[in-house]
Amino acid sequence: MTPRHGSGETPRIPDASMTLLTEVYRRPLDPGYADAAARRAAGSEPRRTRRSTVGLVALAIGLGLGATAATLALRQPTSSAQEARQLLQTQIEQRSADADAIQDDITAMTDEIATLQEELLGDEGQSVRDQIEADAVQAGVMPVTGRGLRLVLTDSPSDDPDELDMSLRVQDVDLQVVVNGLWAAGAEAIAVNGQRLTAMTAIRSAGDAVLVDLVALSSPYTVEAVGDAVEMQTELARASAGQHLATLRTNWGIGVQMSSQSELQLPGTGLVTLYSAQVPTPAPVPAPEPGAGEGAPDEAGVAGSAGPTGRDDT
Structure with missing residues (x-):
């Protein structure tokens, strides 16, 4: 574009960095390709022989096999x-x-222990036998069958499955609140996803999983409680556990389904490991060294004779 006469404008010089793009737009085809096309059109291009064609095909096959082998080697473990x-x-x-x-x-x-107990008690130990069975049920050792209440907790559906939002998932504290509420409502036996609960059972979390008696469980969580279903459901709704379930359903979208069951079958835990504890024996007090003066502090009385703060007031 030429400058208009009399306007005083200077001609616009193109930027040197735009030279390559300008050449690409002007000549999109490389001169070497253009010369080869011209020779082929004129008939002066050497004809492709059969040997060159076979070599080209062999080269293509070799490259394809090499790429395939490299891909398999990368995908397979060492x-x-x-x-x-x-x-x-x-x-x-x-x-x-x-x-x-x-x-x-x-x-x-x-089974052998049960047989020996039967032989030892005989016909006269029916009352003892009944007491043993009742204690075994309360300890969770024996399986139980009866009417009860079933409560199913399900994680809330997430819009983004890759994003982990713990507030939308059933947590260990939720199961703790529900289980304690069922115990307080009169449940005789409780199981979570087939795991029988006892006095030694712990419900805790480890990462994303909920552990019940060191067994990892996942949603949905089915809590089954043997007992009077109507009374348990009523007491559960009155207690703080019912309010907690309502909050989970309303605020976080966690599924809560409660239903009465005419028959529930809860497994037993088998033998219970018993633990014992004893009071440790106090360590003997070392005798003061001979020749110690009255002003020397007594090591045995330093911690015991001081005030509540463990320091001397003076």
């Missing part, structure tokens, strides 16, 4: 990782088999 995985899988299977064998031994010993 030999060391594969061996470690195989070893770990073998150990898991072996430990699982050992655990099953130990559980079978426990079941056999439990």
